[in-house]
Amino acid sequence: MSTLRYGVAYYDEYMPYERLDADIAMMKAAGINTVRIAESTWSTHEPQNGVFDFTSVDRVLDAMHAAEIAVIVGTPTYAVPTWLVKEHPDVLAVTPKGPGKYGARQIMDITNPAYLFHAERIIRKLISRVCKHPAVIGYQTDNETKHYDTAGENVQLLFVKYMREKFGTLEEINRRFGLDYWSNRINSWEDFPSVVGTINGSLGAEFGRFQRGLVTDFLAWQVALVNEYKQPGQFVTQNFDFEWRGHSYGVQPSVDHFAAAEAFDIAGVDIYHPSQHKLTGTEIAFGGDMARSLKRSNYLVLETQAQAFPHWTPYPGQLRLQAFSHLASGANMVAYWHWHSIHNSIETYWKGLLSHDFQPNPVYNEAVTIGRDFARLSGSLYGLRKKNKVAVMVSNEALSAMEWFKLPDGKNYNDVVRWLYDGLYRMNIECDFIHPGYEGLSGYSLIIVPALYAVSDEALERLNAYVKQGGHAVYTFKSGFADETVKVRTTVQPGIISEACGIGYSLFVTPHEVRLKSGNADISAGDNSVETWMELITPTTAEVLLRYDHPHWGEYAAVTRNCYGQGSATYIGCMTSREMADSILKTAVQEAGLWGADQELAFPLIVKTGINPQNQTVRYYLNYSDLRQSLVYPHGPAVELLSEREIAPKEELELAPWGVAILLEQ
């Protein structure tokens, strides 16, 4: 596995005519060395209950092996066959919208015993059959697994038991969830109403946490099954994905990625992103940073776009830029979904490397150059390690709670996360993601905490201690507001972190024609408007960085910084323009001592850095623009690997539009 992998998802089952040899020949020409198979084709492999047919698996494995292409085998459980649903209609999840209908994938109740029985059997049949095949390097369990909002009576029963297990008594539940409100008290376990109709955000958010737990358990169960067959050297991965806004956007609401990742050997991920004139690389970095953080190690990009949709078909050069950007974030594999475009069903316009005509095309031709470079440079580029000093703390609980208590203008938790994350990206600050339970905070010089709305006392106290001991933290509005059952804290806000932040507030308003006034020349922006949310902050010990410019709210602070112990905490009490957020972040980065030569460069010139297993420093310079860019190379003597040209310090480096340079420091 210690080689870069360039891959595709491959579906022999979907082919309109015999293609296997022709496809393999074209793959070899493109340097494809890995394929992923079988994760969506249960009905082909088990056409009737207990009747198995692995013809397509067998022949693909054999042919791939003959061509020295490795195979990742997926368990085919995320799309259920027709016969199973006919026999057991209750395998379909009952959701708040009602009973399910057969057709789509990802519609099952992942707690349903009929589903689990049949899923286990197909997994055992398939994995036991393939595990010793020399082509197989690893497994993917299911695909983009979520809870599909399963909320039927059986799930409700599990939830009630979960609540009793977790909280002990109804008295405790009534108190912590505030169920007296609107006569929602539960005074006997039999009375526990279906949570589907609840208006209690605490209860609703807890149900979300419970549902995410179902996903963690389901995946761990699959991994345990596969592990029974897994051979030395093989791995088990999962294809995690993200909040979807027509493309990968932010923290996944339905899965606790950190918890779910524990069972796996290596994290896998799919990343789809805007393209053409909208390509910025931000989602590649975001998804890569998240995937890398799950196991704190390298990861696999199990799916990303080739041609994909009409609005994603890459401009010349973009496919290369994307591929190297994934490596630069720490990926050891870049695989496309998918090899060939599908001729029927629903994803016909989510095109693969090949169009429906299976002919070479400009995108495939560009892939050929990537495959060649991956093979040639694998030794230098495989296994890139990061030692980031900046972390962004993200939380499913905060996300979920903010779905119940939405920001006024429809923005959600991930908008706040991306507002800051994107700023770091633009200033070439690479970062890890951590969750509130993470205990190694002191490994970081700067921790960014966007909208940590619902969180335990312990986590906040750990953050206070981190600052006290010399760390730097940047909080946004809404952080610390509610506890882990989404009960608003009864102290002056922002609650426990008030101590490190040196501020308090009790009022917050919706901004209307509000601007920011700076008392600090370092923090400014052309666009100093405020949107979405503003807290009316009174500093206790904090310095005011920005104040509101408004006839009535002008006395209040908007952004503050406080020295606390050996460290400092910045608090951003409102949503600013991206430009202003960048200015605040820059100050925090500088204070944390993390501003260097690569930060003087900025988007569209992106720099990503790491150490390869040979302990060499590798720097990727990525041009996310349609214009030629140049820079004065600020580091030590290096070789640019793509051109095999030596680069001296201070030498001017030119990047073509959508171009890449990879500098291996000597």
Added chain:
Amino acid sequence: MSTLRYGVAYYDEYMPYERLDADIAMMKAAGINTVRIAESTWSTHEPQNGVFDFTSVDRVLDAMHAAEIAVIVGTPTYAVPTWLVKEHPDVLAVTPKGPGKYGARQIMDITNPAYLFHAERIIRKLISRVCKHPAVIGYQTDNETKHYDTAGENVQLLFVKYMREKFGTLEEINRRFGLDYWSNRINSWEDFPSVVGTINGSLGAEFGRFQRGLVTDFLAWQVALVNEYKQPGQFVTQNFDFEWRGHSYGVQPSVDHFAAAEAFDIAGVDIYHPSQHKLTGTEIAFGGDMARSLKRSNYLVLETQAQAFPHWTPYPGQLRLQAFSHLASGANMVAYWHWHSIHNSIETYWKGLLSHDFQPNPVYNEAVTIGRDFARLSGSLYGLRKKNKVAVMVSNEALSAMEWFKLPDGKNYNDVVRWLYDGLYRMNIECDFIHPGYEGLSGYSLIIVPALYAVSDEALERLNAYVKQGGHAVYTFKSGFADETVKVRTTVQPGIISEACGIGYSLFVTPHEVRLKSGNADISAGDNSVETWMELITPTTAEVLLRYDHPHWGEYAAVTRNCYGQGSATYIGCMTSREMADSILKTAVQEAGLWGADQELAFPLIVKTGINPQNQTVRYYLNYSDLRQSLVYPHGPAVELLSEREIAPKEELELAPWGVAILLEQ
């Protein structure tokens, strides 16, 4: 009760920790002299079927009494406990959207006998327990009661019986409702289809009337129960509310306020309104005029906003302005929803006087000044009486019918009502609301009739007679078009009122680039565009005030005035700009002899006037703007009560931004 009441809703049940004494101390400091309790906490008071626990009620009553704070006790029936729904799922209303789900308040079938049985028992238990407690001054039945669109089979059965009772025969129903259309005839009572799927607007509107009748009956039933326990000096009220557009907006579609109010001793109301830069006071006046008109007497503001939402948190001064504006409309109580902000559930961001931290804050601090002034000035300000000469005739039937036959651009009945009402407000014309059945029309000099679309012959004939005998009426488009079963009249439109209006029309069109041409210098506006609707009017005896400026419709009249008997009728055949409507209204007000010194002032300077029980004239001058305003005081010698300063006629009076002056004429 003959004292101004300054109040809050108080929920001991929702407290995250013991707060009672601390809260009472803060209430006393703020001049809070009344609290409302218990209207949403059934599940706390009856935790299991037949098990009662009034601990929180008892201790609050005792503590309030000790602090000399009066208490209004609500019947806790608008939010049902979990055990009741588990035992009897059919207490949830079946609506056109299907069966209900437990969670929210206001989801019951108010005709369901299980609900009624348990509601009666908790009412009797609670009210019998508290009625002799010296803290209790009155009761509120249920809260914001509506029919919740209950439309299940049992309700359909009641409706069929109601139809038979009201119309006698199916032949009559088929004829009056036009059921031959699209084969909808009902030729046997057994065939009467559920009205849920009906496309017959007459039938649908009749079902709406029937549903409003359920509300009237349900409230009267609750009042009768409470009256069995009510002690001398105590009152029963209801918290009526309004069409909701994110705030109180217009006539309530689901309740016939006039009919429902009959059972009560005093009208209560909740009024929520835009704030900050959007505060105009219009909804305070509208809701107050409606509440005052229900019993033609003073009323209680049982709920209005303290901090409320982020976009409502008041600017400094606004809370005071709002409080005195309520008094100026005739309120005897101003109570906030609610005392403290809630830490869980759904209304967490609908904040109270106190934030979640229970600390004094700017809004609470402003309330302290209000409480002090209420106490000091109660003798002069309590019991303000109005003798308005202008009435606005509103109708649930017209509203309901216009939901079935919508205006082309999505405007509804209340948009038409507010288009004119707001004009009156801006020119400081105070008014009453009346309904079409009101028989005292001659008490008014001017009656405004917006879009009285569905109405009986009798009501229109009464209006004709009113004009004939010297009254002045202003009708808008669509008035008189259909009868009380929403059958369009078969005569030349506008039907019966054609006689008083001196016009006829048979065509109406949607305006496109149509303007108004004036033949009358008094009526003009910068914005003379026409929108929404235009009737192509031909005068018979009427004078044309405005004509359409359009290549094809230019021959038709748009706005007319007709002398009829001793009075006059103005007919506005199209939706004009607000400015043009104001100009038309001004002319009508002048013709009715109602234009005085206070009408020379105008929004944002609002004037409201009344007579106190000592027969003194009280004038409120309210500055609804962010700018200082001044006026020349046009009345006799007075004392400004807030400053205790004497004001002479013609003296210049200055009002701070969002400021108030209260002039007691000597």
Added chain:
Amino acid sequence: MSTLRYGVAYYDEYMPYERLDADIAMMKAAGINTVRIAESTWSTHEPQNGVFDFTSVDRVLDAMHAAEIAVIVGTPTYAVPTWLVKEHPDVLAVTPKGPGKYGARQIMDITNPAYLFHAERIIRKLISRVCKHPAVIGYQTDNETKHYDTAGENVQLLFVKYMREKFGTLEEINRRFGLDYWSNRINSWEDFPSVVGTINGSLGAEFGRFQRGLVTDFLAWQVALVNEYKQPGQFVTQNFDFEWRGHSYGVQPSVDHFAAAEAFDIAGVDIYHPSQHKLTGTEIAFGGDMARSLKRSNYLVLETQAQAFPHWTPYPGQLRLQAFSHLASGANMVAYWHWHSIHNSIETYWKGLLSHDFQPNPVYNEAVTIGRDFARLSGSLYGLRKKNKVAVMVSNEALSAMEWFKLPDGKNYNDVVRWLYDGLYRMNIECDFIHPGYEGLSGYSLIIVPALYAVSDEALERLNAYVKQGGHAVYTFKSGFADETVKVRTTVQPGIISEACGIGYSLFVTPHEVRLKSGNADISAGDNSVETWMELITPTTAEVLLRYDHPHWGEYAAVTRNCYGQGSATYIGCMTSREMADSILKTAVQEAGLWGADQELAFPLIVKTGINPQNQTVRYYLNYSDLRQSLVYPHGPAVELLSEREIAPKEELELAPWGVAILLEQ
């Protein structure tokens, strides 16, 4: 029947008071010579199961006959009576939204045996009663019949049998529909899942085709019943309608008009269109061309608007212009929906010739002039025949498939059809509609093929042969992409037509700031932007007419023309502005040798031409504008029929705003 018919829909059943004699007197005054009755009043004619009452039919027939007004009798089956639904709730269609509710029309399962039994009985009772009445000239079956998305279990069962009949084996179905995808394979007939939840576009589109087949069968069944009673000289027609966008817009998605029309004697149609300043006549031409093409003969306009909605009430002159435009397209009847405006129910604001007051009004008065001219000119204007040399090929299958695979910006198939059709209309090119199965292609000089997305090999090969033999074709993007089961072709696109078009493409993208560059002075437009869709075309033998102006896609062709055999094929690979499309079409029309004097005129001056049964050429000149228009008459000596004035060649002809001239060449 060989006389122009001027008609109305007449509903004695809906009258609020006795109107028959008065209405007939007004009809006679207006030249109304035909009424349509009975198509929506089942519940009146059969008030209880098996109890019949045809009083209103009888009296209307007798009175009309006495007045020499002919009657078309409709079968009253498209709106079911209350008693039928109470007895047999399953007559209501179960749709993807769930079970139906009584109230609206067109809610039945047209395969339900209870419905069919009762429909047959009322049809037989009614038609047998009226067929020999001398007033009756013909019959309409049902009204605007569709499948109402019926998709319950019984319909699913029929569909499974249809699939087995059509495709033979599941293996064939799995292959052609690509059911391996997402585990959708069906390996046993019992497993066939309800298609309601399917995500397979091929399957979904096939279900659509099956549903359209139900409509064809249902109508043929009704026609067969009526034919048992039909007397010599009587006809059976159906009221076909169109994709509805608040007015008639395009090809009807739910009915295969060509197939369904086969059973009928004459095509009928309803056409509703924008009016007032939005009146262009395009829908009158579109609907007329479609209706005329169904039986390749004259047709009846069974419904069109009189006053209709407030936004449709015609300007003076428009009703005349509309009426003659219908004749100019080949209609032999123009009938209004409806005589009088309805006083109850739902279509109260869809007004008739008469308003609710039954008085003469400006629209009725204009109708009087039309009726007079129809009677006077019937001999010259009845039975206009067309010999169009241009056809537009439209396809329900392409439409349906493009609903499953939507264009990125929400445009649908009909947007593409209308984009080109409207261009032809504006340049006075009259055309027929043909379907892909039509075998007489060689009768046309130019065939326009918009977005023929899903189509059989045979149809495309027929088009290739047509071009080879000297025909001219204009294709748009997406044509030929998928086969008749919506499986994308596996060859280079545009598949089979690549041969005639001389091009290939494998990439397509969403345009962003893309313009067209012309290499051809004849094809240009002020607005040369590209929207919606663009294919990146590489010519093989084709000439490039337009190329993309874009930094990355500039090498690709956008619009091409190819000589192939004796003919030529133009391919439009992107959606252009209307102006650019017109320019491309003009070139194609010229190449086909169809550009003449009337094409030098252009919208708003519309010309329509035909030959009457006396073999005289009749030319309609129609002014679709608010401005007076003039033209130099370019044909031989003629009489203008409305003015009875002789017109010499080259004489200037003036048309009033919304005016009409009808020139009978001598």
